[in-house]
Amino acid sequence: MSPQATKDLFRQAWARFPTGIAVITFRQADGAIHGLTANAVCSVSLNPLLVLVCVDHNSRSYPMLMAASRFVMNFLAQGQEDISRFFASRDAKGHPPFRFRRTLHGDPILEGSVASLDAAITERNIAGDHTIFIARVEEIDLTDVPPLVFHTGKYSAVAPPIHTD
Ligand SMILES: Cc1cc2nc3c(=O)[nH]c(=O)nc-3n(C[C@H](O)[C@H](O)[C@H](O)COP(=O)(O)O)c2cc1C
Numbered sequence: 325m326s327p328q329a330t331k332d333l334f335r336q337a338w339a340r341f342p343t344g345i346a347v348i349t350f351r352q353a354d355g356a357i358h359g360l361t362a363n364a365v366c367s368v369s370l371n372p373l374l375v376l377v378c379v380d381h382n383s384r385s386y387p388m389l390m391a392a393s394r395f396v397m398n399f400l401a402q403g404q405e406d407i408s409r410f411f412a413s414r415d416a417k418g419h420p421p422f423r424f425r426r427t428l429h430g431d432p433i434l435e436g437s438v439a440s441l442d443a444a445i446t447e448r449n450i451a452g453d454h455t456i457f458i459a460r461v462e463e464i465d466l467t468d469v470p471p472l473v474f475h476t477g478k479y480s481a482v483a484p485p486i487h488t489d
Pocket of ligand 1: 345363365412
């Protein structure tokens with residue numbers, strides 16, 4: 325029989341699942357820019373274009389996102405590990421290791437990302453100790469740089485393709 329599910333086994337199982345890394349950037353009510361490193365992100369729907377991000381109720385970002393109407397989902401590139409660490413830290417110190425530019429909606433895009441999706445929040449659904457923020461994508465910015473990968477708690481790169489034909 326398989327072992328009983330625990331928080332620790334749950335964490336270990338998900339650590340074995342490689343993901344990209346997103347930074348969710350948004351404007352606060354006073355115009356200040358905030359960001360959150362997140363890999364619990366997903367494409368939801370093509371018609372309409374929807375994405376989701378799951379946000380921890382204990383994060384500082386949670387009440388800020390509850391008050392926000394839009395966010396940008398930036399997929400990080402190889403070499404942006406310092407940006408991931410910066411936005412995963414509650415009390416980031418020193419000079420921020422990133423530059424922003426603005427979307428047509430005036431939202432902050434992280435320079436050098438693989439892709440950035442500017443989206444309007446349409447739903448907030450509580451799920452356990454997280455809230456799922458669903459948003460309709462209105463602007464998309466693409467580059468062709470290689471992505472950053474997260475696996476077994478470490479930053480990594482995409483391996484060469486496996487040829488099966
Ligand atoms: C690779 C990685 C992925 C993460 N994914 C998420 C996530 O999907 N949702 C979330 O709420 N926090 C996630 N975190 C944790 C937040 O980035 C972290 O709690 C951060 O301190 C929150 O900052 P804040 O308190 O300023 O909001 C992740 C952290 C890392 C390093």
